[in-house]
Amino acid sequence: MAAPSQPDLATRVALSARDGRATAPVLAWLAERAAVTWTRAERIPLEDMAGWVTEPGTGNLRHHTGRFFSVESLTVSLPGAPVPAWTQPIINQPEIGILGILVREVDGTLQCLMQAKDEPGNPSGIQLSPTVQATRSNYTRVHHGRPIPYLDHFRDVSPHEVLVDIRQSEQGAWFYRKRNRNMVVEVDADVPVLDGFRWLTLGEISALMSVPDLVNMDARTVLACLPGGGAALAAAADDDFSAALVRSADPTAASAHWIGDVLSWITEVRTRTELRAALGSLADCPDWTRADGRIVHRDGGFFSVVGASVEAVGREVGTWCQPMLEPVGVGVIGFLVRDIGGVLHVLAHARIEPGYADTAELAPTVQCVPETYDRLPVRPRFLDEVLTSPRLRFDTVLSEEGGRFLGARNRYLIVETDAEVSPDDPEYRWLTVAQFEELLRHSFYVNIQARTLLLCLRSLIPRG
Amino acid sequence: MAAPSQPDLATRVALSARDGRATAPVLAWLAERAAVTWTRAERIPLEDMAGWVTEPGTGNLRHHTGRFFSVESLTVSLPGAPVPAWTQPIINQPEIGILGILVREVDGTLQCLMQAKDEPGNPSGIQLSPTVQATRSNYTRVHHGRPIPYLDHFRDVSPHEVLVDIRQSEQGAWFYRKRNRNMVVEVDADVPVLDGFRWLTLGEISALMSVPDLVNMDARTVLACLPGGGAALAAAADDDFSAALVRSADPTAASAHWIGDVLSWITEVRTRTELRAALGSLADCPDWTRADGRIVHRDGGFFSVVGASVEAVGREVGTWCQPMLEPVGVGVIGFLVRDIGGVLHVLAHARIEPGYADTAELAPTVQCVPETYDRLPVRPRFLDEVLTSPRLRFDTVLSEEGGRFLGARNRYLIVETDAEVSPDDPEYRWLTVAQFEELLRHSFYVNIQARTLLLCLRSLIPRG
Numbered sequence: 001m002a003a004p005s006q007p008d009l010a011t012r013v014a015l016s017a018r019d020g021r022a023t024a025p026v027l028a029w030l031a032e033r034a035a036v037t038w039t040r041a042e043r044i045p046l047e048d049m050a051g052w053v054t055e056p057g058t059g060n061l062r063h064h065t066g067r068f069f070s071v072e073s074l075t076v077s078l079p080g081a082p083v084p085a086w087t088q089p090i091i092n093q094p095e096i097g098i099l100g101i102l103v104r105e106v107d108g109t110l111q112c113l114m115q116a117k118d119e120p121g122n123p124s125g126i127q128l129s130p131t132v133q134a135t136r137s138n139y140t141r142v143h144h145g146r147p148i149p150y151l152d153h154f155r156d157v158s159p160h161e162v163l164v165d166i167r168q169s170e171q172g173a174w175f176y177r178k179r180n181r182n183m184v185v186e187v188d189a190d191v192p193v194l195d196g197f198r199w200l201t202l203g204e205i206s207a208l209m210s211v212p213d214l215v216n217m218d219a220r221t222v223l224a225c226l227p228g229g230g231a232a233l234a235a236a237a238d239d240d241f242s243a244a245l246v247r248s249a250d251p252t253a254a255s256a257h258w259i260g261d262v263l264s265w266i267t268e269v270r271t272r273t274e275l276r277a278a279l280g281s282l283a284d285c286p287d288w289t290r291a292d293g294r295i296v297h298r299d300g301g302f303f304s305v306v307g308a309s310v311e312a313v314g315r316e317v318g319t320w321c322q323p324m325l326e327p328v329g330v331g332v333i334g335f336l337v338r339d340i341g342g343v344l345h346v347l348a349h350a351r352i353e354p355g356y357a358d359t360a361e362l363a364p365t366v367q368c369v370p371e372t373y374d375r376l377p378v379r380p381r382f383l384d385e386v387l388t389s390p391r392l393r394f395d396t397v398l399s400e401e402g403g404r405f406l407g408a409r410n411r412y413l414i415v416e417t418d419a420e421v422s423p424d425d426p427e428y429r430w431l432t433v434a435q436f437e438e439l440l441r442h443s444f445y446v447n448i449q450a451r452t453l454l455l456c457l458r459s460l461i462p463r464g
Numbered sequence: 465m466a467a468p469s470q471p472d473l474a475t476r477v478a479l480s481a482r483d484g485r486a487t488a489p490v491l492a493w494l495a496e497r498a499a500v501t502w503t504r505a506e507r508i509p510l511e512d513m514a515g516w517v518t519e520p521g522t523g524n525l526r527h528h529t530g531r532f533f534s535v536e537s538l539t540v541s542l543p544g545a546p547v548p549a550w551t552q553p554i555i556n557q558p559e560i561g562i563l564g565i566l567v568r569e570v571d572g573t574l575q576c577l578m579q580a581k582d583e584p585g586n587p588s589g590i591q592l593s594p595t596v597q598a599t600r601s602n603y604t605r606v607h608h609g610r611p612i613p614y615l616d617h618f619r620d621v622s623p624h625e626v627l628v629d630i631r632q633s634e635q636g637a638w639f640y641r642k643r644n645r646n647m648v649v650e651v652d653a654d655v656p657v658l659d660g661f662r663w664l665t666l667g668e669i670s671a672l673m674s675v676p677d678l679v680n681m682d683a684r685t686v687l688a689c690l691p692g693g694g695a696a697l698a699a700a701a702d703d704d705f706s707a708a709l710v711r712s713a714d715p716t717a718a719s720a721h722w723i724g725d726v727l728s729w730i731t732e733v734r735t736r737t738e739l740r741a742a743l744g745s746l747a748d749c750p751d752w753t754r755a756d757g758r759i760v761h762r763d764g765g766f767f768s769v770v771g772a773s774v775e776a777v778g779r780e781v782g783t784w785c786q787p788m789l790e791p792v793g794v795g796v797i798g799f800l801v802r803d804i805g806g807v808l809h810v811l812a813h814a815r816i817e818p819g820y821a822d823t824a825e826l827a828p829t830v831q832c833v834p835e836t837y838d839r840l841p842v843r844p845r846f847l848d849e850v851l852t853s854p855r856l857r858f859d860t861v862l863s864e865e866g867g868r869f870l871g872a873r874n875r876y877l878i879v880e881t882d883a884e885v886s887p888d889d890p891e892y893r894w895l896t897v898a899q900f901e902e903l904l905r906h907s908f909y910v911n912i913q914a915r916t917l918l919l920c921l922r923s924l925i926p927r928g
Contacts, residue, residue, distance in 0.1 A: 096735045157728075158888070159721065159725040159728065159729075159887065159888065160725075162724065162725065162728045163724070165727065165728035165731045165732070166727065166728075166731055167731055167734065167735065181731060181735050257623065260626065260627070260629075260905075261623040261624075261626065263629065263630065263905065263906075264621075264623065264626045264629035264630075265623075267629045267630055267631055267645060267907075270631065271631065271645050357822075358907075424622070424623065441724075441727065442727075442906050443731075443822075
């Protein structure tokens with residue numbers, strides 16, 4: 001019988017991860033691309049956005065075609081939480097898009113076809129992006145633009161070519177139930193490489209993770225879903241941290257909790273949380289006002305909704321307008337990690353966000369914008385430890401989706417700790433890297449910030 | 465380090481599954497219980513139900529407290545389907561209840577604490593039920609009834625006691641996003657046994673699966689989530705079917721598709737399906753009319769919504785009224801199974817139901833009420849093969865949740881086939897029993913009818 005399988009995927013990923021750590025050629029190529037393709041976004045009043053209307057009555061922002069996305073309000077009730085009820089603006093984009101990376105194998109090494117791509121909200125221009133980022137509006141051609149290169153490879157696939165194919169959520173504080181299909185598809189080595197695309201090994205991308213604002217959010221989420229290569233082909237570790245990290249990526253290593261306990265804890269959180277979230281009218285958003293062509297919180301916190309007029313060179317459509325969400329401040333997103341019995345564990349937080357498809361997802365230990373907490377009655381657990389610990393293993397500012405967010409940046413941190421957390425803490429559990437990877441085969445367990453940090457953590461695995 | 469795990473659970477389940485196949489003592493006990501505890505439901509007009517109101521304007525049926533559940537309408541759009549749009553009555557019960565079975569180990573054998581329980585909609589009285597069936601209204605005591613026995617064992621659990629803890633969906637054609645928490649919790653052997661409860665081995669329950677209308681739906685769904693014991697301790701099979709079935713339950717056996725391909729197919733179905741489902745007013749349900757105290761479809765098909773006046777002896781509350789959904793006809797629910805390379809495979813169908821939390825779930829090969837298809841433009845694929853094949857392995861009528869449905873019965877069938885199905889058929893895939901069990905660790909992959917059939921199929925595994 002045919003029994004197709006991918007038993008060797010972990011090894012193939014590991015082989016690619018140890019190939020090529022030099023970043024200079026890639027950075028030179030990106031600089032070259034930046035000279036021929038760029039995006040320029042100018043802030044304009046919301047009422048001046050061509051193609052967009054403020055809906056009479058509701059005040060919601062939507063495209064005149066009714067497609068793409070809209071900005072509405074979300075009224076949230078979360079009994080028992082420090083802030084038990086609020087209303088906020090939110091992006092509603094119910095379509096499921098495709099974030100896809102093509103891979104090929106050359107001389108036994110996997111390579112990813114990455115794209116040098118600018119988005120209007122990127123803080124510093126071109127970023128390393130997946131082969132394809134396509135909303136359903138994109139690929140059903142509402143834009144009336146040029147066809148999307150390589151899209152067909154993701155729309156009509158044979159089973160044996162698919163290495164990753166799973167829907168994952170995005171920011172649940174800014175998007176209402178946004179989900180994208182994260183895909184990795186293997187192709188023959190002779191697929192032509194168009195301008196603006198380049199084959200990179202996982203090792204090359206790994207090394208680029210510590211360059212600020214370089215690997216874009218969409219590339220990070222897709223790569224996080226690719227099994228990390230486990231302990232296969234890890235180099236002999238010359239320090240305790242590296243040795244514990246290698247063991248953490250090994251599915252056979254001991255863990256603080258068996259996976260059934262982790263799943264039961266997630267079930268418990270999702271069952272006990274009585275989250276209610278209802279879309280409504282931006283006009284009925286008490287703490288938010290629309291003035292001077294933008295929507296802002298009454299004390300200037302959280303984020304604002306602004307208009308952008310975008311001019312793009314080297315993109316499918318030359319100019320357009322759109323609303324964007326512009327966050328206040330730079331976020332802090334951190335994993336506390338700890339050696340437990342020789343195996344590195346990550347302290348996962350069961351985080352509730354109103355826009356999640358399923359109430360709660362596993363999030364980083366810390367995920368917040370510190371300034372915001374000047375306005376709220378609580379200070380996030382573990383924030384001070386993440387910010388002040390000297391045992392820093394990773395520290396890079398990366399930016400979020402530049403197609404919807406304007407200059408959204410987070411400082412991603414991985415910090416060693418000796419913190420003790422009760423094994424039945426209602427909100428936190430110690431997980432190994434291998435356990436995260438098991439959960440990442442399924443939708444909506446691991447949030448987008450934790451997916452990025454997992455990728456950062458795996459970039460620290462020593463390879464020969 | 466502590467590394468709690470349940471590595472031996474499959475073996476423990478298998479040991480219990482081969483213990484005790486004699487059904488007579490259990491049937492005698494159930495008959496005894498039927499003499500002291502019963503429920504009587506009398507049909508009454510919807511407008512005569514004490515405690516229930518028809519909401520002015522919407523026509524929706526709800527309890528005067530606003531709790532328990534309501535009957536509303538659901539407007540569905542499913543472009544491209546044979547019936548691309550319709551509106552129907554539906555039960556809206558957003559609370560997540562608990563379906564729980566306590567287990568203990570005596571002399572190395574797991575035993576389940578089962579309850580002899582009647583529900584108003586049961587076609588023939590008492591059924592074998594889980595230790596606990598509790599809606600959130602139940603356990604927060606909206607009923608003002610007696611406390612629910614054993615409930616505390618499921619509300620405050622230590623991690624090492626939990627064998628199963630996962631939310632699963634129920635009928636997506638009759639319930640709007642109904643989910644219950646399916647739990648199996650292990651306790652010390654000396655938990656007292658109250659009247660109406662009895663410890664049974666998995667082997668005893670297995671043998672009772674072929675008694676019509678005996679093992680209730682809630683017990684079936686919980687037991688299906690318990691790992692089936694795999695091939696551990698299977699007896700030497702003396703025929704090809706049994707041998708292939710034993711191999712199918714072995715996670716190391718070859719399968720027609722690797723699990724990544726199965727997950728990608730589910731992702732594809734959930735992504736391509738543009739299902740829209742919106743709750744609304746029963747008053748705006750074009751093909752349905754409320755007349756003579758009930759709500760019926762204009763040509764008498766599908767189901768009706770009726771009022772029931774219930775009198776219970778031996779239950780927490782003596783008398784109450786409630787609406788119930790009364791289906792038309794007896795459903796046919798069948799697995800086609802086939803030996804592929806010596807391993808039994810089940811033909812799973814990716815089924816879309818408007819009330820599912822996530823668009824589509826894996827369902828039996830066939831799941832329909834044949835009469836209904838006299839009214840619809842298509843005949844279900846494989847229905848005729850399931851109904852006429854001589855290679856019948858299981859054939860028992862079982863009933864669905866008697867707390868909401870009045871006399872809802874389905875004929876559950878397992879039939880051997882030689883049918884060929886294309887490996888990239890958009891709607892069907894061959895799965896092994898072990899693959900179903902892997903998916904059952906997570907929510908919303910396997911629908912409630914398939915969970916029942918999986919349990920029926922596992923009851924055929926020969927044990928020494």
